[in-house]
Amino acid sequence: MFAEAIKRIERQYEIRRNQADAAFLSEKKAIYESTPRLSEIDKEITKLGIQTAKLSIRPSSVENQKEIENLQSKIISLKNVKEDILKELNVNLVPKYSCHKCNDTGYVINDGLSEMCSCMRQELLNEAYNKSNMHSLKTETFANLDLNLFSDIPNPTKYKSDISPRENVKKILNISEDFIKNFDNPKQKNLLFTGSTGIGKTYISSCIANEIIKSGYNVLYQTSPLLLDNIFNYKYSNNKFNASSSNDLYNSLFNVNLLIIDDLGTENLTAAKFSEIFTILNARLITPNTKTIISTNFSLEELSKMYDSRILSRLIGHFNICRFFGEDIRMKQ
Ligand SMILES: [Zn+2]
Structure with missing residues (x-):
């Protein structure tokens, strides 16, 4: 329905989404600059993630499995530390889209199908x-x-x-x-x-x-x-x-x-x-x-x-x- 209007509105949505993403990135940047511990945590999580991935492609063994679980629990506790810091700073570090249902894409998935x-x-x-x-x-x-x-x-x-x-x-x-x-x-x-x-x-x-x-x-x-x-x-x-x-x-x-x-x-x-x-x-x-x-x-x-x-x-x-x-x-x- 309304083919031409849809195109126009989709463009507006794209702009709106980009603005929310850009605002999010600059908010994130400012917070990370004032709290360097956050980027350290991110780096550690990435490192642990890579180690986990490497272990998971190896043939599985009890020892291997134990090590993976160990890494995963470290990741979880780091994520908790990060969450606590953000709570302390009173920030919710997510893009602020106007529609929480579609995140300003204009479309949602319903029963496996994309709908407006x-x-x-x-x-x-x-x-x-x-x-x-x-x-x-x-x-x-x-x-x-x-x-x-x-x-x-x-x-x-x-x-x-x-x-x-x-x-x-x-x-x-x-x-x-x-x-x-x-x-x-x-x-x-x-x-x-x-x-x-x-x-x-x-x-x-x-x-x-x-x-x-x-x-x-x-x-x-x-x-x-x-x-x-x-x-x-x-x-x-x-x-x-x-x-x-x-x-x-x-x-x-x-x-x-x-x-x-x-x-x-x-x-x-x-x-x-x-x-x-x-x-x-x-x-x-x-x-x-x-x-x-x-x-x-x-x-x-x-x-x-x-x-x-x-x-x-x-x-x-x-x-x-x-x-x-x-x-x-x-x-x-
Ligand atoms: Zn929506």
Whole structure:
């Protein structure tokens, strides 16, 4: 999939890996210079290693075997001394790769076969589709969410709820945490975020995306107008040049671990467009290891006016509904 993008990302990985290796070598050099005992130990280990190798190619005898074991135990104790020195210096002398699964190669071996690491698959999705959509994943984290932006005064008339916007967001955060924790549990429901714009729906979706990516899953983020454009492109475009890339996207909509559909309803939603989205949502309900988050400015009542309420209510049974309310927090930030 995404042949050209893969080549480009592989080059980025190579650069990243080389940088980590170079940083490791220079860190090692500095530590070895300040602690000469370390290079002495390395030399001794190499020497003992060579002696062991020489002995092992000789015809085996009891004496020979004893000598080999003796050398091996010397090597082990030297390695322990080295480890103690490094512990004392408080350094972990290994290259600092960003992905511990693939060591920044982009590939892992699974059942004897080389396959793309989840980190690289995510880079591809980001590059191809998420970049212009997804908000900054680095800053949008639960830790950076300021609950003080949400009022702690309940307003039942205005918000049609007995609890304050702050209490409500706390509840939604708990639901989000459960969603992340139970992501691979087939019984875990999907999430539907409703409420007007600017009260945290997209922010919290991004926080969840962040955590899900960290757990090694892949996330595809689409605003609903863009999603529909992409679907119609795939279905009706005769442009052969774009065919394979729209194919890749169309397949990803069905099998990516987490699909986020943001802003459902901002476009002019016709029944035909709705049914395209429902096809994907329904298919995802029976695809293992997939979950969906939908955010919409519409209330459930408004949505059921727009679409067949029986189909809608059946679908909604598979979603936890989180209603956001409060003042626009973008103004306060
Ligand atoms: Zn990786």
